[in-house]
Amino acid sequence: MLLAPDEPSPILELNPDGPSPYLLTADHYGRLVPRALGDLGVAPSDWERHIAWDIGIAGVTTLLSDALGAHMIAQKYSRLVIDCNRPPGVAASIPVISEATAIPGNEGLTQAEREARRLEIFKPYHDRLAQILDARAEAKRATILIAMHSFTPVYAAVARPWQIGTLYNRDARLAKLLLPRLAAEGDLTVGDNQPYAASDATDYAIPMHAERRGLVHIGIEIRQDLIASKEGQRAWAERLARVFGAVEEELRRVGVVG
Numbered sequence: 001m002l003l004a005p006d007e008p009s010p011i012l013e014l015n016p017d018g019p020s021p022y023l024l025t026a027d028h029y030g031r032l033v034p035r036a037l038g039d040l041g042v043a044p045s046d047w048e049r050h051i052a053w054d055i056g057i058a059g060v061t062t063l064l065s066d067a068l069g070a071h072m073i074a075q076k077y078s079r080l081v082i083d084c085n086r087p088p089g090v091a092a093s094i095p096v097i098s099e100a101t102a103i104p105g106n107e108g109l110t111q112a113e114r115e116a117r118r119l120e121i122f123k124p125y126h127d128r129l130a131q132i133l134d135a136r137a138e139a140k141r142a143t144i145l146i147a148m149h150s151f152t153p154v155y156a157a158v159a160r161p162w163q164i165g166t167l168y169n170r171d172a173r174l175a176k177l178l179l180p181r182l183a184a185e186g187d188l189t190v191g192d193n194q195p196y197a198a199s200d201a202t203d204y205a206i207p208m209h210a211e212r213r214g215l216v217h218i219g220i221e222i223r224q225d226l227i228a229s230k231e232g233q234r235a236w237a238e239r240l241a242r243v244f245g246a247v248e249e250e251l252r253r254v255g256v257v258g
Contacts, residue, residue, distance in 0.1 A: 002034050002116040010084075010121045011128050012074040014062060020070035021142040021257050022244060025129065025205055026061045027085040028054035028149060030076035034120075040080055041104030050152040051098035052078045056227030057150045063237030064148075068244060073132060075125045080106070082117040084125055085147075085204050092202070099156065129209055137213070142257040144174065144248070145210045145217040150224045151195050163226060165191030167219030169198040170211055173256065174218040177247050185239070195221060216256055 012029065031053040033040065039047070046052065058074070065072035075084045080103055086093045094114060096106045136143050147167070153160055164182060168175045175192070182190045198206045198219050210217035220240070227233045251257040 002036055002120045004035060007034060008032060008076055010075050010077050010125050012072075012076055013128075014065045014072040014074075015069060016071050018065070018069040018071045020068045021144050021248065021251075022068050022070040022146055023132065023136070023143050024061050024065050024068075024070050024072040024146050024148055025209075026054070026057055026072070026074035026148045027083075027125075027205060028079050029058045029061065029074035031078040031080075032076050033078055033081055037081065037105055040106060042080065042101070046101055047078075049101075050150075050224060051101055052080055054079075054148075054150040055152075055224040056222065056233055057148050059230060059233030060150075060222065060227050060237050060240070061148045063234060064240055064244075067237055067241035071132065073125075073129055075121070077121050082122050084122050085149075086202070087200075087204055088118050088122060090201070126204070126208070129205070133209060133213060133215075143215050144251070144257065145205075145215050146244070147205045147210075147217070147219040149219060149221045150227060151221045153223050153225045155195070160195050160223065161189050162191035162194055162221075163188045163223050165194045165196065165221040167193060167196055167198040167203075167206070167221060168217070169200075169203075169206060171214075171217065174216050174247070174251075177250055178218060178243070181243050181246060185243075191221070216251065 031047060061072055083093055094106050094117060096103055166175050166178055179190060179192055182188055200207045206217060206219055222236055227236050
């Protein structure tokens with residue numbers, strides 16, 4: 001076993017009985033590391049960086065869940081242990097280097113060591129998400145999946161100008177409603193599939209859970225310097241609650257959400 005019996009579950013849920021059609025996910029919510037893995041050879045200062053988790057997204061997603069009355073499911077272990085938004089087996093799933101930082105504890109892993117991380121962290125989280133979606137479908141509850149993430153303002157020495165980005169792949173239904181509403185805020189540079197675009201190779205939650213089920217969905221990326229503080233997290237949660245509320249009304253008007 002990788003996780004000792006007294007170590008936390010990888011899964012965090014809030015507002016499971018929330019009435020909202022929105023379901024919020026946060027794959028990179030936490031930065032816990034199983035005791036058996038030590039610090040993975042990573043310096044303490046690097047655990048504060050974006051390579052370890054999505055800075056600020058825990059606070060934003062928690063506040064947004066409360067504001068919307070939306071069920072939230074989050075993953076508490078660091079993306080350096082295993083990235084729960086990458087297909088298992090790809091290089092970025094258990095990275096040996098993140099941006100320009102080596103992760104010594106991820107080098108030379110046996111297949112059994114990789115499988116332990118998948119079975120004890122990745123699989124329980126995604127199994128629970130699938131159970132939630134199955135239950136909502138059985139109850140004939142509308143579901144709009146929002147995958148919450150944050151991005152570093154500078155990556156590989158390149159500054160990112162966007163305050164927020166929307167991510168999608170095959171299904172742009174929600175993006176078409178959300179993008180103009182975000183632009184209408186008047187103080188935002190909004191990324192349309194920027195700083196990333198969702199894809200089967202680089203994402204897991206959207207293709208696996210949303211696209212396969214035909215769910216209305218979007219990936220949200222917020223720039224980390226804007227949500228590093230509690231004040232910033234609160235401001236962005238309030239903004240997104242207002243915008244998502246308006247989008248929900250539009251989805252109901254056109255019959256996408258009953």
